[in-house]
Amino acid sequence: MDRLLNIGVCSYRRPDQLRRLLQSFAGMRVPSSLQLLVTVIDNDPAGSAQPVVAEMKASLPFSLGYCHEMRRGIPCARNRAIAEALIAEADYLVFVDDDEWVEVDWLEQLYNYALLKDGAVICGRVKAEVPEGTRAVMAEFFERKVYPTGARRAYCATNNVLIPIAVVRDLSLRFDESRPFAGGEDTLFFTEVSARGVEILYCAEAVVHEVIPAERISVRWQSRRKFAAGTTQAVQKRACGRGRMGIIQSGVAQLLGALISAPLYFATGRTDSGYRSWLKACRSAGLIGGAIGVRSDFYRQIAE
The missing domain is CATH 3.90.550.10 (Spore Coat Polysaccharide Biosynthesis Protein SpsA; Chain A)
Structure with a gap:
């Protein structure tokens, strides 16, 4: 059959x-x-x-x-x-x-x-x-x-x-x-x-x-999408057994690193590397937010 x-x-x-x-x-x-x-x-x-x-x-x-x-x-x-x-x-x-x-x-x-x-x-x-x-x-x-x-x-x-x-x-x-x-x-x-x-x-x-x-193809859209992905990643890590504080600590370390490196890249003319660091900062911020219960409604505007 x-x-x-x-x-x-x-x-x-x-x-x-x-x-x-x-x-x-x-x-x-x-x-x-x-x-x-x-x-x-x-x-x-x-x-x-x-x-x-x-x-x-x-x-x-x-x-x-x-x-x-x-x-x-x-x-x-x-x-x-x-x-x-x-x-x-x-x-x-x-x-x-x-x-x-x-x-x-x-x-x-x-x-x-x-x-x-x-x-x-x-x-x-x-x-x-x-x-x-x-x-x-x-x-x-x-x-x-x-x-x-x-x-x-x-x-x-x-x-x-x-x-x-x-x-x-x-x-x-x-x-x-x-x-x-x-x-x-x-x-x-x-x-x-x-x-x-x-x-x-x-x-x-x-x-x-x-x-x-x-x-x-815009900074705003990609930044918001990275933040939303970070919140989802936090939920996923929690579902896989990761502790809340461990996720927050990892997110903070990544966020600080990205926020330090991004302006340095931009200041030295390495704009592409600066943009990548900025997106990493957005994702890291979402990771922290997701760990403390922040929920993203990224697709609500698309669905309206």
């Missing part, structure tokens, strides 16, 4: 990007032993993804579903994707973001590697596409480390990942909805997956491309 794979796409007011992603799905190769279902989870109260789904439905060589998740926040949408995959009795749930597009052999690579590593979560490579003319130091922000295929990861993200449905069904794992606009709940989710004994393995051949919008 063919296995059913459900691709869940959570979307919020990105109709053009969603259309591009669905068009890339239309051109990808699907393993012959696989039954494919794509489900778009629309988190926009106005339902902006529905016309795109209706437009693309007839032209796609697989089932395309639509769900309207009225509870605001990406963890709510991701949990709806899990619920829909369970209702469909899927064998696998795959997440990609609505601002990405996939390579022709992406699904083949992801799925075939999952068959070799039965029961493991498989995460793939994400290549960032920044606007033309972006300074190299600002483009670095979006670069993701590439690991060899088979590398074991302590956690991953939902921007290119395959999850055996047993992971969420049998372990009753869901994304934390208590911080719906904070970001980083996927990091915490997969940290828990790993802690529960499920392997997370990297597949370098399963490639998606993330298209970075121009508004993210």
